[in-house]
Amino acid sequence: MAAAVGYRASLVGARNGRKCLRSRNGGRAERVDGMLARTLVRSARGVAGRARQHATRLLAQAGKKNAALSIVASEKIDAEIPASVNPEVAKSKYGFEIVKEEYVKEYGSNCVLYRHTGTGAELMSVHNRDENKTFGAVFRTPVEDSTGVPHILEHSVLCGSRKYPIKEPFVELMKSSLNTFLNAFTYPDRTCYPVASCNTRDFYNLVDVYLDAVFFPRCVEKTDPESGKQVFEQEGWHYELDTPDPSKLQYKGVVFNEMKGVYSSPDSVLGRVCQQALFPDITYGVDSGGDPRNITDLSYEQFCDFHQNFYHPSNTRFWFYGDDDPETRLEILSSYLNDFEANQAGVEKSRVLTQKKFAEPRVVTDYYAVSEEAGQDGQQKAYVNVNWVLEDDVFDLETQLAFGFLDFILLGTSGSPLRKALIDSGLGEAVCGGGLEDELRQPTFSIGLKGVDSSSEENLKKVEDLVLSTLESLADKGFGDSAIEAAMNTIEFSLRENNTGSFPRGLSLMLRSMAAWIYDKDPLEPLKWEDQLAAFKKRLEDETPTKLFGDLIRKYLVDNPHRVTVNLLPNTTLQAELDGEEQGKLDLLRKSMTEEDMEELMRKTRELKTHQETPDPSEALKCIPTLELADIPKESQKIPSSLTEMTSGGEKVEVLSHDMFTNDVVYAEFAFDMSAVPKDLLYLVPLFCRCLTEMGTSKEDFVELTERIGRKTGGLGAYSFTSGVKDEDGVRGYVMFRGKATADKFADYCGIVQDIIQNVELNNKNRFRQMVLETISGMEASLVGRGHSYAMGRLSAMRDAAGGAQEVMGGVEGYLAMKQLKDRIEQDYDSVVADLEALRSSLFHKGSNMLVNLTADDKTLTSIEKEVQGFVDSLPSRGVVGTEQWYEGKDSSLLLPKRNELLIVPTQVSYVGKATNLYKDGQLERSGSSMVVSKLLSTTWLWDRVRVVGGAYGGFGSFDSQTGLFSFASYRDPNLGSTLTAYDGSAQFLKEVKLDKDELTKAIIATVGDVDSYSLPDQRGYTALVRHLLGITDEERQQRRDEILSTTVRDFHEFGEALDQALASNSQVSAVTSKDMAAQASEEMKDLGFISQQIL
């Protein structure tokens, strides 16, 4: 989580990697955030978080055939410096002059910084061999208030433009392109519009739609102000009244509602309060995303002015990256820029000022909303966060690298001293504050605890004292050699590997470069690290780490007066006050309205709805450029895989390996099946996985073990994986060690796993209690922030054993089990240890229950055979063990009762889920074309009804083609009943849908885009493993692809029939919602017989 400076970016994702519907902004900032190599050093910490995410997501995705630059190998790339455009041509033909040109060896990239002579627009043109091409347009958009104008504008410009005069070109691209990234972000001081694709034609299509959107959007179009205003009202805010009953008057709007969701999350409240307290005098002192209380103050005129001031080429930084022709980039841009003249006034206005440093530290107290029940429950949990502004302006490179390194040693792993001191203190449940943030103009550092008992003020003060005293003592005593070596290896590994997960590398570089460029600094500097790292190593030797880090800690933290301690306290009446304030404003308006005004408002409400519900004419949609089916490869992509068997002590073990270029890194998984895990211990499995790498062994305490992992590997963790299987009732479940190491350290990697399996220390009550408290605290945050994934998990658990297992391992049932476990630790820890030991002995054996998965090039794979054999030999034999009933799907007690339920948490929005099974209850035949139907349903009917008309932040359908489970879900939804009505209308929509050849082709292409999504070698190797475990063959995948490519309108109608039948005969609702909304829904939908349950 980005505490102080979160920016909004999002993929509204589904649980465990079922299909994701992309949607822009807001939402899961942490996801994108985790993907970013924010600074040279911060990237290392990102990787750790990322590894955890991958493992919990079942990604049945293929990679591209030629994964580009799998790892940056300097000597391999240096030989081929890509040519740039002839400067004369750039200038005379396209109006671009070169400011600077440099080859960046770290990324094998030729970088040319251009300036457009007519407008002053800047372009960074990065040319290399990465096929995952990336483009971005970035504007400086500082604000003076919290009306959320840049955020609303960010949504609105993607709703139609000059060349693309349709309702939502963004959605049309989502429906029809092969993009590997399509989104937009609002930061506190800038707005970014990035796209990426591996297909050149597709890429330029995306670029053109985005350029037209930002410079010529319909939302500010003067010739048709009514239409523009309608966009503003839909995306921003408007009054809604759909019955003559004036008490039903309310505010609606996508951003309005999105931000209500954000403001419901205490973690986001904390981040915002901290940022605003640190920067009271400048733009960071207000919320660029919008405070729901202020959003409704924004007028359409202010909105248009903002666009005119800041969305101008003179205030734009363009970014192109990848293997496409650099001259074409200039050609495309100049065709847009030539319409403009320079606007120096806007540039001046957009400058981001700096905050004057405080003379004295401050303390700020603020509040977050909790339910009355939680208040009475004695859960007086406070957040205490200590924050600093570190510098008057952006860090110089040397300090940035050094401080980033310090940040990692202080907080990077659970064994890091500052993190550990906080957790060990027992003052709170989990660490909050993200440490160093250096994406904004002035870097900050934030750290603290959440779940602090707020009943005495003294307690709060203790947290601040602890942070300061720990830092002081570290400044004097320094860090151990082992910790420094581990940090150095982790950071260097991560820089060299440059593994950005599913996030395009070009985008990661762009965001890194932008953090300097946006403040008029050199955009190339942040991309270079090789020489800086060498210099830093030398400094470490010359000055000694104790002196170097001691000086940094004293100067920037301990002796720095620009410090704010934020105490965020729970408040049981806050929500009612906020609601009252909103109602008060509406009451005022109501009182001032005449009969005619009411009618006029109802007319406008109807008009907006009609407009929203009326699809664009097919003819109009043709303006969106798209590929043709002929551009799509007919063959499904294959991941190189070979399966061999290894014999050890009379047992046979499968070894799956994938020959891919990984620049000397070995990616390795050791997977052990869960068939012998007793059902009653399932809930403990995820925690047990954490214990494996975070409790230490009988030979090393957990700090030493963590450091050894850091010194010897590029990361190692243990994760659980569960899934249903095609045509079976049973479950596939595994506990996996997953990690990476260079080939020369692979023996160490195996040694560590072996050590953990044999000697893990499970009897450490304090450490275990800390992990349980952290788990509970994390689940409480995600129940409020990502309620849809819990609702969908519940619905799946009503239907099959895999869903049931996942529910106890990480759903609401799992949460309730964790709360019981917390008590049992105090009462009878011995029995907990016995359970953990039972898990260990049920899992780690060699034989048919285990599998080794390796990804590296052939030569490396051969060179490590001995180590793999040695590892397997070290494992005990399994002997004859039966398979547990739940694993075979024969234990129905794992299933939740089928019912319609409302799960109550403190929130201002709802997450509404509904599910059925299309194979079992609708007799749908398994076919790849179902994926096309499901995708289209999400991007048309559900998008229009749930998001556009309903005002929810997201709404989508998710289809599991393996099991037939179809689920609907909405995200940050102001409604409940009308969302369910929209779901039920899906069947009719599909049964009657008419698609011309063009629309059908687009839907097919977009589905292929999902299937072929881009991934790096480690992810491809893992994907192949998952397919192997689930028995998904290449032949079957080819068949599904053939079915996707030959989808007809008939498939939509058949799917609609099946959905109709299944929804009517066997479907359930599960929603995470507020107490008030639950009461209202129970009253209004008596026929559903809702059962309400208070969770938080």
Ligand SMILES: [Zn+2]
């Ligand atoms: Zn948004």
